[in-house]
Amino acid sequence: MVSFSVEDFSGNGILKDLLQRCWKKEALEIRSYLHDRALLQYADRLEASGKCLPELLSLSTGDLSSHFGMKRGHMAR
Structure with a gap:
């Protein structure tokens, strides 16, 4: 699958303005x-x-856990 940045995908027309908003x-x-x-x-x-x-x-693992509720195994990713 080909991947595009948002800027490349939206071009310079109306879609670019909508995405920025x-x-x-x-x-x-x-x-x-x-x-x-x-x-x-x-x-x-x-x-x-x-x-x-x-x-x-x-952020430290402690911050990720306490502020965002991340589990230890998820923080390793």
């Missing part, structure tokens, strides 16, 4: 990362934190 790039990056690791059950909580993906990846 509806979705944040950071939210898509978080959801894509979680999807690839079968962890989408945490997407809403992680996205609601307002942190970008690099910030979330730098």
Whole structure:
């Protein structure tokens, strides 16, 4: 399956404007990362934190567990 970035997929027309209003790039990056690791059950909580993906990846396992309810096996992914 071919993969496209959101920017490549949406082009420069009306779809680009709609996507910018509806979705944040950071939210898509978080959801894509979680999807690839079968962890989408945490997407809403992680996205609601307002942190970008690099910030979330730098959190300790204790923070992931206490703030987002992640299980130990999931944090290893």
